[in-house]
Amino acid sequence: MPTLRYGEHTLNVEDGKTVLETLESAGIDYPNSCRAGTCQSCMMRVVTGDVPDDANRGVNESKRELGYFLACVCRPTTDLEVVGTDASTSTAATVVGLRRCPGDVLEIRLRCARPLDFRGGQFVTLVRSDGLARPYSLANPTGATELELHVRHYPNGAMSNWLAQATPGTELELRGPYGECFYVADDLDRPLLLVGTGTGLAPLYAIVQDALAAGHRGPITLLHGARHSAALYHREELATLAANHPNLEVVASALEVEKGDDVDNTPIDTLALARANTADRSNLRVFLCGDPALIRGLRRRLFLAGVPLRAIAADAFVPAASRNSAQ
Ligand code: FES
Secondary structure (H helix, E strand, C coil): CEEEEECCCEEEECCCCCHHHHHHHCCCCCCCCCCCCCCCCEEEEEEECCCCCCHHCCCHHHHHCCCCCEEHHCCCCCCCEEEEECHHHEEEEEEEEEECCCCCEEEEEECCCCCCCCCCCEEEEEECCCCCCCEEEEEECCCCCCCEEECCCCCCHHHHHHHHHHCCCEEEEEEEECCCCCCCCCCCCEEEEEEEEEHHHHHHHHHHHHHCCCCCCCCCEEEEEEEHHHHHHHHHHHHHHHHHHHCEEEEEEEEEEECCCCCCCCCCHHHHHHHHHHHHCCCEEEEEEHHHHHHHHHHHHHHHCCCCCEEEEECCCCCCEEEEECC
């Protein structure tokens, strides 16, 4: 039976148990959310021993080199000594503002105790003092000092309910940033297509702002979808952005549209494929964020339509594990 060393603890890893489950069995809380190897909330670093290959799938190469892995999918086969993520990826943060937006979306503003080195479109994990953790995308362009998060407020959501009651001065821990979904100014003339549903708008809003700040000249199309048009948020902000940048087109899409509302009721994946078909697909760069099933399906269909997979950045929002209710 492999042993797991973590700080002062030396634990036996039962057959088939993950590092996260082993820590929890010993009463040790460690941040986690999806428990499926997707959100990276449970990132750890191995000091001695080897983690199985599938324990760091999705972790970027430079971090893999440094021994980072995901505790929720790591089933040790040899003895391991592990530590939590580097303290430099964690900082204290304070709530400085909260606004309720359409679609049960909370716009949360945070100030960090130290500057956060992030790229617009990346995500962070918020950790409450009792260890409850949830990942959220940053809606800020690169370099912003006050962070903006878009949080879907779920009626039974442990974290979102708590955030909905936060007041200026509420403290929490912020981990990250994580993720590879951000703008790279390698070709200012290439077409950009950004497709998001719900709070999947947050990273796309950040990416669009970064592209415009970089002087992107190619056409930028941002499609934002919701089931009902009343749930679309940030419409004024997006309209202002589009009015000031002729190369930016913003399209709101909803299956059910309020009478008189200027929203396209074509399914968002149909709109996305139509836009991709009229663009230079060999040079198109696509960003997809939001509902996992939609993102997976659209990624496949765009690939079949001729968009190279390496040109598609996808950021599916995975709900928290059911043991703790939703978000
Ligand atoms: Fe481990 Fe999400 S990746 S909890």
